[in-house]
Amino acid sequence: MTEPTILAIESSCDETSAAVIRGAKILSNIVATQAVHEQYGGVVPELASRAHQQNIIPVVTQALLAANVTKTELNAVAFTRGPGLLGALLVGCSFAKSFALGLNIPLIEVNHMQAHILAHFIDEPRPDFPFLCLTVSGGHTQLVLVKSHLDMEIIGQTTDDAVGEAFDKTAKMLGLPYPGGPMLDKAAAAGNPKAFQFPVSNMPGYDFSFSGIKTSVLYFLKDQTKQHPDFVQENMADICASVQHTLIKTLLKKLVQASKDLGIKDVAIAGGVSANSGLRKTLQEYAKKHNWNVFIPAFQYCTDNAAMIAMAAHYQYLAGDFSDQYASPDPRLKF
Structure with missing residues (x-):
């Protein structure tokens, strides 16, 4: 043929x-x-x-x-x-x-x-079936059990906002230019991810929630700028790093849980947010800790x-x- x-x-x-x-x-x-x-x-x-x-x-x-x-x-x-x-x-x-x-x-x-x-099958290395894929974008956040090229099951997803929206809305609150997510990622590289504490959602099963952190960031910025009008400008990198750290922690918490429960060591990320440098770096760190085989598409995919x-x-x-x-x-x- x-x-x-x-x-x-x-x-x-x-x-x-x-x-x-x-x-x-x-x-x-x-x-x-x-x-x-x-x-x-x-x-x-x-x-x-x-x-x-x-x-x-x-x-x-x-x-x-x-x-x-x-x-x-x-x-x-x-x-x-x-x-x-x-x-x-x-x-x-x-x-x-x-x-x-x-x-x-x-x-x-x-x-x-x-x-x-399926962007993971464009280039080597390619994951083996079954594998777990964290599919993250501006409109979706899904944890998918991939059984074959055409057989996939969503085992967890956001109950409200997508993680990409949380990145973008936070960037907008901080006055960063569009597209907000990549700008926040860039600023976070120079910041301390533990400078400020934001809540990690605790949804049942493998589901996610990101509306809470958006609200938390909103009130945090309001409270801080009342006392110090230049707070955002003076702490931009640390705020971005702290928010990004919290969002990534929320995502990978569920991925770790699913990997343990299902006994799957091949894990992947996909979607626009998989281009986030903080997520890519943290996933590699988790791979060493949990003995995962990690698959990340080339940036263009x-x-x-x-x-x-x-x-x-x-x-x-x-x-x-x-x-x-x-x-x-x-x-x-x-x-």
């Missing part, structure tokens, strides 16, 4: 991305970011949709050129069905459906969060990208998991 060549499209939020995969090898991965949101301090859904419309044809064209693949060589077209912003998803879905229909080739709809996990959609589509293609012409985006798509 000839190895399938697939064009994949990602448009769930504010990155327009296209990738080409042949077999299990990524041939190209093009990402167009949207700077328009910086002035608003967050993603504006309508502006994101319009930017996707402007970017998608140039991005797809560039992905095919970089892969040295023509349209007639494609065996399928894949796209992110969800979760994500509805308007943004519609652009990618509509383009993929039209492209596949015009070429008379199969269409593959991909779950964005499952694709983040942590944030939203079409290469991970392509990798998921590869395994779905082999399983004959195709969509029909009535496929539609689902902003709240579950596993």
